[in-house]
Amino acid sequence: MPQTSLMMTLQFSSSGTPVNVQAKHFLIPGLGRYDHKYSPKLPSKFPKTSIFNSHQIPNPILHQPPVNQSVAAIVFGDGSESRLYPLTKRRSEGAIPIASNYRLIDAVVSNCINSNINKIYALTQFNSTSLNSHLSRAYSVASLGKEGFVEVIAAYQSPEDQGWFQGTADAIRRCLWVLEEYPVAEFLVLPGHHLYKMDYQRVIESHRNRKSDITIVASNGITKRDQDPGVGVLKINTENQVMQYSLKSNKEPVNYAVVEAYLFEGYWEDMRSIEAFYQANMECIKKLNTGYNSFCDRDSPVYTIPRNLPPTVVNDAMITDSVIGDGCILNRCKIKSTVVGMRTKIRDGAIIEDSVIMGSDVYQIEDGRESSIKSTSVPIGIGENTEIRKAIVDKNARIGKNVKIINKDNVEEGDREANGYIISGRIMVVLRSAEIPDNSIL
Amino acid sequence: MPQTSLMMTLQFSSSGTPVNVQAKHFLIPGLGRYDHKYSPKLPSKFPKTSIFNSHQIPNPILHQPPVNQSVAAIVFGDGSESRLYPLTKRRSEGAIPIASNYRLIDAVVSNCINSNINKIYALTQFNSTSLNSHLSRAYSVASLGKEGFVEVIAAYQSPEDQGWFQGTADAIRRCLWVLEEYPVAEFLVLPGHHLYKMDYQRVIESHRNRKSDITIVASNGITKRDQDPGVGVLKINTENQVMQYSLKSNKEPVNYAVVEAYLFEGYWEDMRSIEAFYQANMECIKKLNTGYNSFCDRDSPVYTIPRNLPPTVVNDAMITDSVIGDGCILNRCKIKSTVVGMRTKIRDGAIIEDSVIMGSDVYQIEDGRESSIKSTSVPIGIGENTEIRKAIVDKNARIGKNVKIINKDNVEEGDREANGYIISGRIMVVLRSAEIPDNSIL
């Protein structure tokens, strides 16, 4: 019987010794494709943090078929409902804007395309509309070539199953019949809320050469954030075989299958909190300013919805260590260490520092033509003489004049959702479409 | 406050008197767009067969904006889970193949495009993957022009709501924030499982001219099938105002808003059963053979996934009163009164009559290259000397040699799903990918 194998991304943190690494992807063999009655031995509930047992049938890939025919990617676009709230109030995690011009999921999907993988399934059930809309506009056909697709599989009811997806393994199991459409031999399982640049072809090559059942891609970068207790730890031997994994408090030995680790050295951020998301944006500025070419590389660009926006208009601005998205309007203002998103309008006298301004979905006409906008309401964008420091301002927010968004009381965590913002890790987060009246001091 | 209005399709059957008509679409005003807190007075559970109360604010559309800017269509792709079973085992109703080259939902979506409506939302939760896949491939950008889209809104979980859509009204209410993205003034609500050709621009014109709150599109064709007790009945006065509606046993007066009926004369089929679906296919043959140009009209074609298939190859066939999809392979066979779907392969000596053969998603290579297909298994298509009468053969079925699918015992209803078929209204229905062994007589 033909076999498939699977690469999957989990969250493991490193314990700081050479044999322990942060593990993110792995390969799982044994998902049969041609036999509808075949039931892979997946646990009924497959938490994101467990490794499940698998078939012992050796992977029969001998001829090393081309990656674009034999590998399909399964992207989970949802992540958690709560950890990035309120950015996820109306969107799934993968649809959060990042780095001025992109959505979070673009990083992983672009990695796939640049790795010559063009069969991509995005599984989703939480605020899935946002992700569906983004993916269908960004990846319809142009970047994917013949036989390529990004197909969204939303949670659904069927005669056999009336419930929502019960975690990752359940989602895969219920979608197996869809995944069978193309005769792929290996699955690459990827969370959609990670930010990194990787050539998956090398992972696949390693997986094939070492005849793994499962290959786990692991990061051995040791950073402060990696010590997060919520992240798993892998113990590997000198040949990069996985001996033990620990998730939260559980430590479990690996005694089933051939599980290999593929070590990855580069930048790899998991958006596990508002703070991680904020830091990732700051990191983008730094990388782009120091010539890091992850977004500029002609051979492996980051894809997203193609745009036709007018050029950014600058009246009189001092801009330092910042990135500016397409089609902004920047009047007499100062911008420092800030990510400015598409169509952002910043008015005279504004000062923005250390912030993420997500921009706007539309240009608001200010000549009174659109009568439904009351003339007294605050227009979209950043008002005159407003000051913003260490804040995330979500899309279409209306920040009035003489506003200060500076966390004046130095609050660590605060829920002011009724007032249009929350505070998380001292970062001010203004909600999508929120209106902050003139002269407010937050 | 700006107002929107809504056209909606319900199921009403006519009672045979002039003032009673079969009602299918109507317009519902009062769905505010700009106020998130606005809660339209929809009942918590909006059954497909009720008319709900609405705001009394008169529709302020004076300038008659262009249809492609002011109207959005909401298509319900699901219908019921059970009435077209087993065709809906892996698909939503809208994704069922019909008339050789199409899917059911293509009829309604093409009506929209041909009526200059290019903002189309498809709401779905039942086996939604099939519909999502079809719509994204068929309507990505090419047929829809600037600002146009077919956007699938699958049922989803959000912080505010963890459940599935609870009927049509609930689905609309939960999607209101998405629908607000474009400033449309009228919604046209359409079931995706109806087959008819209508210029919705005339409905909109009537709705505007008569300043309706709700416009219900109603058929006054009296046919045998319309006497189905499951279909509603409208009572209208001489000015086409709706006085009363009855659904199942309920009769309710209309005393709220201005509800107008728009009468439609043409062919209009609701796929309410396997038999209705079968009859609709037979009707397609008849219409196409008598020059009815619903599918041939250059000015209002039926759209679907664009294809690149090779021409149909005919070795030696007698074909009568039939339609043949793209890329078939017809050997020495007789075909009569049959809808033959894309890539159907019919082998020597086969006789097909009064049937719907849905065809195949792929060409099966028969030279032994694809080793995973056991040489002993029945190949996709219709085997040598096989006879099929009054049957629906779903996609990718493998019908062996010397098979007879003739309902030999003249069964009315029968569930032989384990054997790969069921019988419904004396029609034999062979399941998708089912294998019927050589010499079987069903």
Added chain:
Amino acid sequence: MPQTSLMMTLQFSSSGTPVNVQAKHFLIPGLGRYDHKYSPKLPSKFPKTSIFNSHQIPNPILHQPPVNQSVAAIVFGDGSESRLYPLTKRRSEGAIPIASNYRLIDAVVSNCINSNINKIYALTQFNSTSLNSHLSRAYSVASLGKEGFVEVIAAYQSPEDQGWFQGTADAIRRCLWVLEEYPVAEFLVLPGHHLYKMDYQRVIESHRNRKSDITIVASNGITKRDQDPGVGVLKINTENQVMQYSLKSNKEPVNYAVVEAYLFEGYWEDMRSIEAFYQANMECIKKLNTGYNSFCDRDSPVYTIPRNLPPTVVNDAMITDSVIGDGCILNRCKIKSTVVGMRTKIRDGAIIEDSVIMGSDVYQIEDGRESSIKSTSVPIGIGENTEIRKAIVDKNARIGKNVKIINKDNVEEGDREANGYIISGRIMVVLRSAEIPDNSIL
């Protein structure tokens, strides 16, 4: 016999009296569609500045068919070979970059799309590859909807005709059989090198209402540039009928057909010289800075090739009265009154004023990976401490360090093409891909 009519853009300058206007478009009836042998009475050579006689058959358009079915636009993408040289060295006029993100022809094509005209033929023979490449990437299908297209008709040889197009009338005559493909009733003839925003639907409405044979769209703005003797003059009566036209020294009465003028009041620039092109760019800055929404208007955007570029990265820049294209890299620099094109890289210490920097087609990797770029060569972009004033820098130019492009000798006209630039009207024009060595002072 069915008739078509034609709108056409010519160059007329106004003489300053109320009855004289600058004329740019007109309608010409009498181009039969169904009769291949039909030869419209066009002169053998139809100079851009003459009005030809036409059939007297009245225009039978009664029902006012929808614009998107009855009107086709014919865009001439070439203009003259010489007046914008060297910007036309490798491109036709329509393909010249303008306003950071666009090509010149995008203005006219976007006017068509925004006027609901989606059948667009672009006739070209001069450096046509550039235009063909741009149009096919920018307007393949996405902005044009069903039945829409931008079709490039390059000059060609055929059994009947071996020569190049001999002017506008000859080009139209030789393409008549192509134009017949769709049953349009009116042609709108447009030069591709004009910059303006017009709703052609109003022109068509006027043409139909007044039953014109020919409608000429004319500007009555009186500006310094309009006094150019190379531009024609129309004499009209009080009912806007054209009585006489003069082209260069010729004055000819209009005594044939019903020729009407449609007066247009807005901004309308003809790129008749390097200076006009330069001024048009400066005008774009001004309009965008004062909130003029020609490029920002959601309802009538300017289309072009959709892009996926990373955000603009700014290290430390003071930017005044300028527009910045997508994906630039701006180090420690000062930019004033300048159009900065896509992917422009400006290095530390650079000062740019009153200039048009067209940017680059690619990002040059500077880490030595691309071995074919000699390390000693000047990289693409603007070098350290370089100063540029009143210059046009074409795409992919390599400007070294400590360069001054300031027209130091205040030359009016100069041909230094061998050194990578020319001077036209005191404007410095650096050629495409030119290399200006370090420390040059021009």
Added chain:
Amino acid sequence: MPQTSLMMTLQFSSSGTPVNVQAKHFLIPGLGRYDHKYSPKLPSKFPKTSIFNSHQIPNPILHQPPVNQSVAAIVFGDGSESRLYPLTKRRSEGAIPIASNYRLIDAVVSNCINSNINKIYALTQFNSTSLNSHLSRAYSVASLGKEGFVEVIAAYQSPEDQGWFQGTADAIRRCLWVLEEYPVAEFLVLPGHHLYKMDYQRVIESHRNRKSDITIVASNGITKRDQDPGVGVLKINTENQVMQYSLKSNKEPVNYAVVEAYLFEGYWEDMRSIEAFYQANMECIKKLNTGYNSFCDRDSPVYTIPRNLPPTVVNDAMITDSVIGDGCILNRCKIKSTVVGMRTKIRDGAIIEDSVIMGSDVYQIEDGRESSIKSTSVPIGIGENTEIRKAIVDKNARIGKNVKIINKDNVEEGDREANGYIISGRIMVVLRSAEIPDNSIL
């Protein structure tokens, strides 16, 4: 200096000895990319039948870069103006319809796509509009993926060159600056009027492994048509190196560069005459009927303009050894050994044998709505009781009732163009849009 190499298709016929083969493609190195002043040593006029001298610089390809990055194809779409006349009256050779659903050039372009080559330049100057239109609709983006394109380069005028392309070498030389846009290392030169299926990746592999300067792809099939004196002959040694080539009466030794032959065994037809074109269509029927999967293979399909046509409608037809394109209407008729093109309408009593019916671009509405069609004119398609044998009927032809197209006088060659047809090699060729009146006997 970086070097490129070139694969090119010429016409050589075999002389029947083992060392002589029919040669079609070859590789030519030495076309520099980065140096604009570089002038490859091509003769000023490069006839299709000569091999030119080349640079001796060895091909520096060591790393074997991926085919989709390092190879570009140059397709010549024109061929000769005369040999396929009248099929080329309004089209270039590449745009001639073949095998019901395709255009001739689709075969070569699909070979490229299936060989993972997605940078394709089509050079054309003869009736180029037809080819341009087809290629832009068929290959815009969908089949080509990121960075892929089919770019039409029509002959053009420039400041440096006012003339038409003077043969193949001149066309390439004048387009070199365009071809430089992407850093490809090898060019594959292909005529667009050949019909065959080849994996060019094997040719490239051979070219690289043998470090050829030029690789000529040659057929050693010996058929009657190969003895055509207009086809060249290659003399090769036992290691497949080319020693001598002869074109027409010239025999020239190869003493310059490393020229290798790549031998190809399969079917390969050159459309060098009306007869060859006719035979190629007959061959298509045979191959498709015997299960030859060149058009059915999912892994390497033939691409063309994607279609949305309705199914073929068959009233009562006997069809033998034929292929039927999409969306035909076949009434009570007999069809044998015939290629029936898209939208063909065949009326009651018609008999078609051994013919190629190209079909129609549109459906003609026959209900009198389109008033411009005189009711007395012959409708598009094949009339009642008409008989057609050994004929090619071009697109949109109107064949009346009781017509016989049978070459009644058994004419070998005849020019009846004024009557709507010609005779070539005893094959009747009815012109595009020709009208053959009722009761005609040809």
